[in-house]
Amino acid sequence: MKLTLEIWRQKDANDKGHFETYELDNVRSHMSFLEMLDVLNQELIEKGEEPVAFDHDCREAICGTCGFVINGVAHGHMKRNTVCQLHMRTFNDGDHLVLEPWRAKAFPLVRDLIVDRSAFERIQRAGGYISARTGSAPDANSILIPKEQAEAALDFAECIGCGACVASCPNGAAMLFVGARIAHLGFLPQGQPERVERAKAMVAAMEQEGFGACTNYTSCEATCPKGVSIVGIAKMNKDYFNAKLFSGGNLGGKE
Amino acid sequence: MKLEAKIPSGPLADKWTDYKAHTALVSPANKRKHTILIVGTGLAGGGAAAALGELGYKVKAFCYQDSARRAHSIAAQGGINAAKNYQNDGDTVFRLFYDTIKGGDFRAREANTYRLAEISNEIIDQCVAQGVPFGREYSGYLANRTFGGAQVSRTFYARGETGQQLLLGAYNSLNAQVNAGNVDVFERTEMLDLIVIDGVARGIVVRDMVSGEVSSHFGDAVLLCTGGYSNVFFLSTSAKGCNGSALWRAYKRGAAFANPSFTQIHPTAIPQSGDFQSKLTLMSESLRNDGRVWVPKKAGDDRPPNDIPEDERDYYLERIYPSFGNMVPRDVASRNAKNVCDEGRGIGPTKRGVYLDFAVAIERLGVDVIKDRYGNLFEMYEMINDEDPYETPMMIYPAPHYTMGGLWVDYDLMSNMPGLFVLGEANFSDHGANRLGASALMQGLADGFFVIPNTLGQYIAKGKHPDVDPNCDEVRKVEQDAKDFNQKLLDIKGSKTVDYFHRAMGMIMLDKCGMARSKEGLNEAIEKIGKLKEEFWADVKVPGTGESLNQELEKAGRVADYFDLAILMCLDAREREESCGGHFREEHKTEEGEARRDDENFCHVAVWEWMGEDQAPQAHKEELEFEYVELTQRSYK
Structure with a gap:
């Protein structure tokens, strides 16, 4: 299989960046997309050029490290997938593919297809957890959780933090990511005591990082490799609303 | 080289409790004066960072990934063992200990392994408190599944992504400590070397992987929680970035390496498909709960699997090991897969593969139950192989997966070098010559959340730990x-x-x-x-x-x-x-x-000491003493 790849090249955050075009022969159908890029990089190195920098690690669609945009779609055209598990058999001989990094104000570019997602770290540190001091937990079966509820929590906990939701959103919003954590912990009895504070803290951190607002495009849900539902956003809004209404704050209209 | 395992005296079941009762402590006010450097943020490192932060130590944690949440613990699929006996099927701490020692073919330390089994129950409690959504029964109680090398059901799980959920639990706890100001995390930062002053580990040299800047960090203890080194095989189930360099560079500075050749080749990975393959993908061992392993009886039988009649199939694990069947330990399952392929009975395009067949389980339990148990694994398999495992048996083949070997540590998890501690897969201590499934997660969390917070104090309390001069010659x-x-x-x-x-x-x-x-x-x-x-x-x-x-x-x-x-x-x-x-x-x-063991001559840990470039390393031994288990020939028949 032969491919034409148009790839975003940018040395660092200060560089202007540009597209570079590469022709690649001998692409095998059983390769993953990243293995195809490995082959390209080997060729570039052998020719004395700099390889394309891209983030990746587990290559099993679970660590959330990899991700870029292929022909305008985050993680490419296959649903519920990451680029590491996207296989070349789903492409055609002669395809022309444009590869770009996640583009969002809150994700500054590092190099080529790599962006800085540390904004996600700061949001999670603001309150995306249950404070459970080691050693203080009761017997695990003393907290009964209906199966459906545990499964719903897990559906949201599956978020891999890749950032595709932000990259897909015309507003560069991180609400699916934040909503996923809030819904995961909010579905569990253990998560209730800090539920209100969690929503307030995470939403405040999210806004501070410069992520956009949600206007219900739902492209985040469509490209999420784990199929996280926008119900998480509704849960987040509800918790945030309750936080503002019932914990002495206001809705932001007046000081 | 002095190798003192420092195993507490007294009966096996009391050692850990007695140890905790008599260990030296650091007062809460003094803990914040001590900086602890932790390399790696998986279950061991992330757990240690969170737990030590809670205690009040000043923690600096380092990872090469762009987030602590991406450490490779995240990819563990099947589950985590604990001796809860929630199934009323006869499980006890001793039984989990015994299964682990036997599974490791009697090449692990009794005291360490017993402590691991003992702590297993606290881990499950802690994880649930953190919000880990384990699988549950309709009644709301926790569910269990069976793993290899055991005849009880003691494995807790979250679909086929248990590692992800446990790591997120540890990561969330870590984040709480970052928010509290007790922990600093340095992402995209790789350890290049260990700083040793007067024979004591006092710091690390790191490289900022974005700017390339090389700098040093100092502390009163260094914890290496950097996982295993299976990537030495190039193709393995490890993440691409997993590496052995932190261990190796510490070894070159004087830390001893124990049982380096003890590696686990996991039986159920997706076979290699071509020359460009960059890694191998695991299919969880839990699949062997319901999947049956087989190859054609005849060598060179090229018929599609569903065309091969029942009496022309060899369910070789069930045939050779009737009492454990498909649930034999990993080393046994892998070796048998290799054997049948060597006989020419391997399947698939490369003939290095065996079938893992769910037809009987689907007929007995229905598609929905199988989907509920393994849905995401089946999806992943289909994504990679373009075949539907609900219809056609999976093809699997062994792949390098885990390294039981690692840096030598004593009961405190401290290496032979004072101040250098090694946790999780990076040390050698708990799994002997073979690790049972669902035990890696258990060890990572045990070491990080429960062992090191209790053993580190002893070292900190008893030493002087003068400040390191950042401009001194050693640094x-x-x-x-x-x-x-x-x-x-x-x-x-x-x-x-x-x-x-x-x-x-x-x-x-x-x-x-x-x-x-x-x-x-x-x-x-x-x-x-x-x-x-x-x-x-x-x-x-x-x-x-x-x-x-x-x-x-x-x-x-x-x-x-x-x-x-x-x-x-x-x-x-x-x-x-x-x-x-x-x-x-x-x-x-x-x-x-x-396998034929030789207990007379090899019932020891082989410990290697670096003697310099181009010099042969020196071999040392730690004799293993078994007081509570009898060394038998391992049998799963």
């Missing part, structure tokens, strides 16, 4: 060494890529130091890898500079270390003239082809 030298090492790689400007060398070494290792080993083969491997190493240092091509993000330079440094580590693995495998667990020497097998 300057190690920093310069680290910079020179990278510059040397950049200056070679040869003709072959790093991956070329890594792949070539991996093939030698898999062939000669993999599922079956022989003296002759190991000698050949040592020679070939030595030559390849020379070629690497003369002809590798690392583009770019050290002063910016440079993924090829990162890889080159790791592969440079793998050459030396690979040779040490081969030496260790050659020295151990017996078969045990995952270490199978062709010369030492029973008439039925099972």
